Amino acid sequence: MAAAGPTALVTGPQLRECHGCGLFQIVPAMAANMRSDCERCGTPLRATRADPTGxxxxxxxxxxxxxxxxxxxxxxxxxxxxxxxxxxxxxxxxxxxxxxxxxxxxxxxxxxxxxxxxxxxxxxxxxxxxxxxxxxxxxxxxxxxxxxxxxxxxxxxxxxxxxxxxxxxxxxxxxxxxxxxxxxxxxxxxxxxxxxxxxxxxxxxxxxxxxQTHAPMPAVAPMEYRPGAAGCENCHLVCMPADYDGKCPRCGSIVHERKPDAIGRTIALVVAGAILYIPANVYPVLTVIQLGSGSPSTIMGGVEELVSSKMYPLALLVFFASVLVPLFKLLGLAAMISTTSLANTAEGAGILLRQRTRLYFIVAWIGRWSMVDIFMESLLGALVQFGSAVTIDPGDGAMAFCAVVIVTIFAAEAFDPRLMWDAAARNAHRPSRPTGTTALAFNSGQRQSSA
Ligand SMILES: [Zn+2]
Ligand SMILES: [Zn+2]
Structure with a gap:
């Protein structure tokens, strides 16, 4: 692909709020196939394409x-x-x-x-x-x-x-x-x-x-932060939701400065996930009956069977997706909640902020891979129904396990990583958001992506 010349800009400069850390910044005009990352936390803000829809x-x-x-x-x-x-x-x-x-x-x-x-x-x-x-x-x-x-x-x-x-x-x-x-x-x-x-x-x-916008848009897009402004989570427009019934004028979705009751909802969902994690591991997820004999097996039982039949890579994969990933999600979210809500007393609210923001996006992405066990059980159950010769039946543990996966996906969605940056700013006694129409830093985290 031919590299676009420096003059072939496909976007204009835009005011954007980073959804990883909440920093308002100007994303500069960009040529095609470039990516602009948040200058504070590194979360991607925009990736342009030569043919963005074709x-x-x-x-x-x-x-x-x-x-x-x-x-x-x-x-x-x-x-x-x-x-x-x-x-x-x-x-x-x-x-x-x-x-x-x-x-x-x-x-x-x-x-x-x-x-x-x-x-x-x-x-x-x-x-x-x-x-x-x-x-x-x-x-x-x-x-x-x-x-x-x-x-x-x-x-x-x-x-x-x-x-x-x-x-x-x-x-x-x-x-x-x-x-x-x-x-x-x-x-x-x-x-x-x-x-x-x-x-x-x-x-x-x-x-x-x-x-075809939700409401008539302001003639000139704002280029400076005003108190009350927020970045729309769906279309990324920075708007004044108070002027539009709390909605984004462009896409019409509800806009909040921070996700409402993020900590409370995440705690509730993490606790629910942790409770469900017990039956998911105690009750059988599969029952294989071959020639009249066989016994139900749990998730760990399934991993052990794979190990004993020397399918080590597969055992590792199932162990990773079904045991480690849900645990990693629950512990990761619990750590993020504690460093955020205990920030007034904890010294560590400002430590590893960039890494914790990155961790949040990994936790939000990785959870889906736990479904691999559920899909496998559903396929085996449908395939292996041979009467007295051999049958495989999915068990109740699978239901609890699926609930863990879904509840933790919702938990990750409920959490707002910007709260970690707010807490760190509170601890350092400085405002986390600009207080007036402060001049904003020009985003310099732009780079050419591999085209
Ligand atoms: Zn950021
Ligand atoms: Zn929007």
Whole structure:
């Protein structure tokens, strides 16, 4: 790709609030394929693209086609004792319903079928809509929802689940991969590519230019902080929410200076997650019955079985995703809460702020990977139903485990990392936010990303 010249700017300078530390700063005008990071905490503020929507449009269309193949064709075929079983995308949830584990069925169906479908269809609607002479209705709402669904679309985790299930089944039954597995493999690459090719802020700018905003926008974008200003979490516009009923004038989502009751809600969710972590590890997640004998196994039991059958890398993967990741999330969030809410007494509120902000974003991202165990159990349950020869049934522990994953994802979402910076500023007796129309530092954290 040819490097853009220094004059080929694709954005103008903009006032932005960093969602990692709450610093208001001017993101300078940028050329294509550049990234600007917060100068205080390093959180990415904007990544520009040469074609901010076109590549993503093509890739989203490809995703939708691959997703249709994934939905309609066979995922895996297993056979033993002359009986053949096939499974597709929705056989797992259907089997879970048959076992009375319908909350688990809903979670699996939502994260592997409905959320991805909604995300692809919504993104396509918006990107095609923006190219039309007359805009179709409500691009704003559809884009908001499709971005939200992205958090819950876990096809890349499902791919890992298929891999784990395939390896585990190898010595139990004869197994064959279907077209859907290959579609899923390519789809995972295309999804990551599409996400990298999209500049969501450019989409919001186009929606703004085409006049489909929630409220009439101020003629001149503010370039200086005013008390009461806040950065919209969804479209990143800095606005005065008090002037618009607490909403962002551009995308219409509710804007807060800080997430409301962040500490209280995070504590409640972390406690709930920690309590659920006990049944998730005590109750069986899977029961394998081969020729009339067998016993239920817990998450750790499953890891031990993998170790005893010498599948060390797989054992490590399951141990990491199912045992360490939830624990890491709970402990990480607990540490972030304690350094924030005890800041008035603790000396350490200002220590490792950048690292703790980075930790927050890792905790928020990593939780989804714990679903690998749930997807694997759902696939095994659907595949291995061979009467008296061999059956695999998901157990109640899986339900508790899935609840841990979902509750900790919500906990990470409820927490506001900016509070850690507020606490540090309080401790140092200096304001964390500018107090007047102070001149803002010009962001210098800009760099060329690998194009
Ligand atoms: Zn920052
Ligand atoms: Zn907004």
């Amino acid at each position: 590549h993503c449009l093509a890739l989203t269309f490809a995703s939708l086609v691959l997703f249709a193949v994934l939905w309609l064709s066979m995922l895996m075929k297993v056979s033993t004792a002359g009986i053949v079983h096939e499974t597709g995308l929705l056989s797992g949830p259907a089997e879970l319903v048959r076992h009375g584990l319908w909350p688990l069925a809903i979670a699996v169906a939502f994260t592997t079928a409905l959320a991805p479908l909604g995300k692809f269809a919504g993104t396509l609607y918006v990107l095609v809509g923006l190219r039309m002479k007359t805009l179709p209705p409500n691009l704003r709402g559809v884009f908001l929802i499709s971005r939200k669904l992205g958090t819950w679309s876990m096809l890349e985790v499902l791919l890992l689940g298929v891999f784990v299930a395939y390896t585990k089944l190898g010595d139990l039954v004869t197994i064959e991969l279907g077209a859907a597995v290959y579609a899923l493999g390519i789809l995972t690459v295309v999804i990551v590519w599409a996400e990298l090719a999209l500049d969501p802020q450019a989409v919001w700018e186009q929606i703004e230019r085409r006049g």
